[in-house]
Structure formats: C-alpha cells, structure tokens
Amino acid sequence: MTDSLSFASIGEITESLRNGEISALQLVDLYAHRIDRYAEVSKAFIAVDLERAREKAAAIDAEFDASRALNGVPYACKDLFDVEGMATTGGSRVLADNVASRDAESVRRLDRAGAIFIGKNNLHEFAYGATGENLIYGTPPNPYDKTRLAGGSSSGSAAALGYGLCVAALGTDTGGSVRAPAALCGLVGFKPTFGRISTEGVIPYSWSLDHVGTLTRSAADCARLFAILDSRPAVTPSVALTGQRIGIPETFFFEHADSEILDSLDRLMNFLRAAGASLKPVPMPSMEFTRSVSLTVQMPEALSYHNRYLEQRGELYSQDFRAGLALGQCLLAEQYIRAKRFIETYRRDMQAAFAEVDALLTPATPVIAPPIGAVELTTDGHTEPAGNAITRYTSFFNMTGHPAITLPCGLHSAGLPMAAQLVGRHHDDQTLIETARLIEESYDFELPFPTLD
Amino acid sequence: MKRLQKQTLIGMRDQLGGYAWDDAEISELVDPRLGIITGFQDLLDQLEVLRKVDLESTPPAADIATP
Numbered sequence: 019m020t021d022s023l024s025f026a027s028i029g030e031i032t033e034s035l036r037n038g039e040i041s042a043l044q045l046v047d048l049y050a051h052r053i054d055r056y057a058e059v060s061k062a063f064i065a066v067d068l069e070r071a072r073e074k075a076a077a078i079d080a081e082f083d084a085s086r087a088l089n090g091v092p093y094a095c096k097d098l099f100d101v102e103g104m105a106t107t108g109g110s111r112v113l114a115d116n117v118a119s120r121d122a123e124s125v126r127r128l129d130r131a132g133a134i135f136i137g138k139n140n141l142h143e144f145a146y147g148a149t150g151e152n153l154i155y156g157t158p159p160n161p162y163d164k165t166r167l168a169g170g171s172s173s174g175s176a177a178a179l180g181y182g183l184c185v186a187a188l189g190t191d192t193g194g195s196v197r198a199p200a201a202l203c204g205l206v207g208f209k210p211t212f213g214r215i216s217t218e219g220v221i222p223y224s225w226s227l228d229h230v231g232t233l234t235r236s237a238a239d240c241a242r243l244f245a246i247l248d249s250r251p252a253v254t255p256s257v258a259l260t261g262q263r264i265g266i267p268e269t270f271f272f273e274h275a276d277s278e279i280l281d282s283l284d285r286l287m288n289f290l291r292a293a294g295a296s297l298k299p300v301p302m303p304s305m306e307f308t309r310s311v312s313l314t315v316q317m318p319e320a321l322s323y324h325n326r327y328l329e330q331r332g333e334l335y336s337q338d339f340r341a342g343l344a345l346g347q348c349l350l351a352e353q354y355i356r357a358k359r360f361i362e363t364y365r366r367d368m369q370a371a372f373a374e375v376d377a378l379l380t381p382a383t384p385v386i387a388p389p390i391g392a393v394e395l396t397t398d399g400h401t402e403p404a405g406n407a408i409t410r411y412t413s414f415f416n417m418t419g420h421p422a423i424t425l426p427c428g429l430h431s432a433g434l435p436m437a438a439q440l441v442g443r444h445h446d447d448q449t450l451i452e453t454a455r456l457i458e459e460s461y462d463f464e465l466p467f468p469t470l471d
Numbered sequence: 472m473k474r475l476q477k478q479t480l481i482g483m484r485d486q487l488g489g490y491a492w493d494d495a496e497i498s499e500l501v502d503p504r505l506g507i508i509t510g511f512q513d514l515l516d517q518l519e520v521l522r523k524v525d526l527e528s529t530p531p532a533a534d535i536a537t538p
C-alpha cells in the first residue's frame with residue numbers, strides 16, 4: 019500500500035475495496051497515519067474520530083456490502099455539520115462545548131451509503147470569510163505552496179483533500195466557500211441548486227444563501243456523492259458535449275483576472291468548440307452592486323442566528339466576525355427586503371439567459387491562491403480585499419441559486435492550480451455534473467499532485 | 472445623504488435595542504480598519520443608489536421553484 023492511494027478517487031478506492039486489494043480498516047489506518055503526519059502543516063482538522071471510523075471499517079470488512087455506493091469510503095466534513103457525540107464548533111471558541119445529539123442529514127445519508135466519517139475540518143470562523151484564516155485552529159495552507167492560502171471558508175475541507183487526508187469532504191457555500199477553495203487547491207467543488215441538499219443539522223451562516231456542497235478529486239466523484247446527498251429522486255442525464263450550448267458572460271466574469279487564468283479558459287473554450295459545443299456570448303445583469311446586495315442579506319441573517327450566543331459568549335467571537343454582526347444590526351429592514359428583491363431580479367435575468375444556453379462557463383476565481391496574510395490583491399489594475407477577489411466569480415450564483423461546479427483546468431506558472439466554473443439551470447444539477455465529467459474525461463491539461471515533503 | 476456619524480450608531484444601539492456593541496466596534500463601522508468587511512459607509516452609499524431603482528412589484532426572492 020503506497021501513499022499514492024491517498025490521492026485516489028472514490029471510484030478507485032471503491033474498486034480496490036470490492037476487489038479485496040485493500041480493506042476498509044487498512045484504508046482508515048492509511049488516512050489516520052497521514053492525518054497525524056500532516057496535522058501540523060495542513061491544519062485541516064479540528065477533530066478526528068478514528069475510533070468510530072475503525073469500528074465502522076471493521077464492520078464493513080466483516081460483511082462487505084457492494085450494493086452500498088460509498089461502502090468503506092473515508093470522508094470528512096466542515097465543522098459546521100453535526101455529528102452525534104462530537105462538538106460542532108463552527109471553528110470558534112463560542113461553540114467549543116456544542117456537542118451534537120444527532121447527525122446532520124447529509125452525514126446520515128453518507129453513513130447509510132457506507133461512507134466512513136473520519137473527522138471535522140477547519141474553517142473560517144462560522145464561515146465568515148473566504149480566506150480561511152482562523153486564529154484559533156490555524157490557517158490551512160495551500161498544498162501546492164505552503165505560503166499561500168487554501169482558500170475558504172471550507173479551508174480545512176480543501177486542505178484535507180489536498181494533503182491526501184480523506185477521499186471526499188462536505189463543505190458549505192454561501193458565496194463560493196466550497197467552489198473557491200476547491201479551485202485554489204486543484205479539486206472539484208460543487209454547490210447544488212439552492213435547497214437541493216439539506217442544510218438540516220448544519221450551523222447556518224445566511225439561510226437565504228447557504229448551500230451544502232462537496233469537495234472531491236473529480237467530477238465523477240462529485241456525481242457519486244450527489245447521488246447520495248440529493249433530496250430528489252436520482253436521474254441519469256443523457257449529456258454530450260456535442261451540441262451543448264455554452265454561454266460566455268459578456269461582462270464581469272472575464273474582467274480584471276490573472277492573464278494565465280484567462281488563457282487557460284481560452285484553451286478550454288477551444289477544446290469545447292472542437293468537441294462540438296457551441297459557445298455564445300451571454301448578456302449578464304449589472305454586477306456593480308451584487309456584493310453589497312449579498313452582504314445586506316448575509317449580515318442580518320448571521321446576526322439573527324448568533325444573537326442567541328452574543329449575550330453570554332459574545333467576547334469569544336473573533337473581532338472581525340463581531341464587526342460583521344454589528345453591521346448586520348445597523349442595516350434597515352427595508353434595505354434587507356430590497357436586497358432580496360434585487361436577488362429576485364438577478365434570478366429572472368439568469369432564467370432568461372438560460373433560455374438560450376445549457377450552461378455558463380466562467381473562470382472559477384480571478385486569482386490564484388493568494389499569499390497567507392494578504393489583505394488586498396491587485397489584478398489587472400483592480401484592487402480589492404483578498405476575500406472579495408477569491409469569491410468574485412462565485413458569489414453571484416448563491417443569490418440566483420443556480421447549481422455551479424468548479425473544475426481544474428491547468429497549472430499556473432507560479433505552480434498553483436487554475437480552475438473553471440460551469441453553471442447550470444435550476445434543478446439541472448446532474449446534467450451540469452455530467453458535463454463537467456465529460457470535460458474531465460477528455461480535456462488534457464497539466465495538474466500534477468502537490469509535492470508535500 | 473449625510474455621512475454616517477459614530478454617534479448615530481451609538482444612538483441606535485442605545486435607543487432601538489439589540490446587542491450592546493462596544494464603542495470600538497461601532498468605530499469599526501464608521502472607520503473600518505480590519506479590512507474584512509466592506510466599509511459601512513460605502514455599503515450605505517451603494518444601497519442608496521439601489522433605493523432609487525424602481526423594482527416595480529418585484530417580490531423578495533423566495534425558494535427556487537421545483538419543475
């Protein structure tokens with residue numbers, strides 16, 4: 019058994035388990051060893067439960083049920099998800115003693131499918147921020163360059179896969195918190211249509227915008243997870259790249275971006291054309307105020323949830339999150355409602371765009387993984403806070419609720435991954451994932467595993 | 472619209488109810504130094520622009536319709 023198995027896909031792991039080449043217990047031990055080995059550097063986990071994992075693995079080995087789709091597959095989840103008997107901390111001192119009495123719905127579903135839970139991933143405190151910086155549990159570095167961010171807020175989930183510490187991970191995505199760190203770490207990040215994966219048992223950040231999502235090594239793995247997590251009956255879409263109508267946003271999504279990222283998208287577009295897809299420019303709504311609209315919804319909702327803890331434990335929150343919550347208290351109710359009305363206009367505009375195309379293609383992020391500690395980034399003459407840059411191309415689709423997937427599309431000359439984002443129609447999640455899988459299957463690009471030692 | 476004053480927010484805190492943010496946190500809203508959130512004044516300026524857009528009878532966004 020070699021370390022290369024730790025970067026294997028769900029498909030490869032499942033095959034090895036079914037063939038008896040490896041046992042579930044051996045697999046858990048492999049990851050346990052790596053989690054211990056890379057704990058200090060990766061900062062990927064807040065807590066692990068290897069005893070429970072080994073018990074489940076032993077039970078799976080004793081009576082292997084090949085009909086269970088994820089039998090023996092070790093996974094982790096962001097520490098916003100309840101797992102019975104473990105603290106759900108939200109990456110904060112505020113909830114250090116918040117022991118869950120039952121599993122979150124997504125955890126229950128993965129458990130029933132035979133997946134083995136191994137631990138809780140680090141995150142930006144309560145998912146407030148895209149840099150993944152956490153003063154209490156540390157800031158997960160990018161597996162491709164330890165001086166750079168893994169990205170957030172699902173920073174530990176991305177780092178866990180990036181450092182080869184689990185096969186898949188659950189995260190949450192309110193503005194890009196699954197897709198952006200996946201993109202920065204060379205992984206596949208997916209958020210479904212709003213509401214399609216249950217958020218029951220997950221600490222909310224902003225109810226209107228929160229999505230549960232997945233981080234995997236491939237789109238094929240994403241499909242396997244979504245088939246289990248999806249709240250609706252499974253369908254098998256019939257998809258081909260030939261004849262696909264791919265929309266290219268005319269504004270905003272290709273502006274002020276790293277030139278190598280834009281070049282990588284050009285190459286992907288050429289591949290899609292050669293594969294028989296038709297690419298067509300798509301007008302987009304004005305994006306000038308979309309971040310403000312999102313913030314105007316996020317902060318009052320976050321405050322409304324955290325109000326229950328502020329009186330007794332307010333001093334335990336980090337300074338930046340408290341500032342955000344204070345902002346939430348000072349917005350007017352009509353401003354919140356108006357923001358939600360603007361979101362409705364965004365949805366209508368995008369519905370009109372999707373009448374003409376099957377999917378949209380954008381870069382996943384305008385930047386490669388920023389240096390740890392970077393406050394502002396300047397890209398093509400545009401200066402903005404690092405967190406805003408990381409989620410600049412993702413957050414809009416949390417408001418519109420469309421399913422979106424980010425997938426690697428090359429290696430930057432700085433040695434860091436670059437990624438594309440595909441966005442699909444509401445409830446066309448399987449088609450979107452399958453489109454990404456078809457690209458993954460035949461698009462040739464360079465992205466080696468990270469060199470960790 | 473006049474520029475937001477710290478005293479305005481202190482008045483809101485003291486007279487409208489809600490959590491008792493300390494003065495330093497209220498200062499952060501008026502004069503941001505943490506670099507994490509959009510400055511509140513900038514946000515208010517943008518919201519004021521949006522207030523002038525006629526949304527006709529568009530309702531607030533709700534759940535995504537199931538086909």
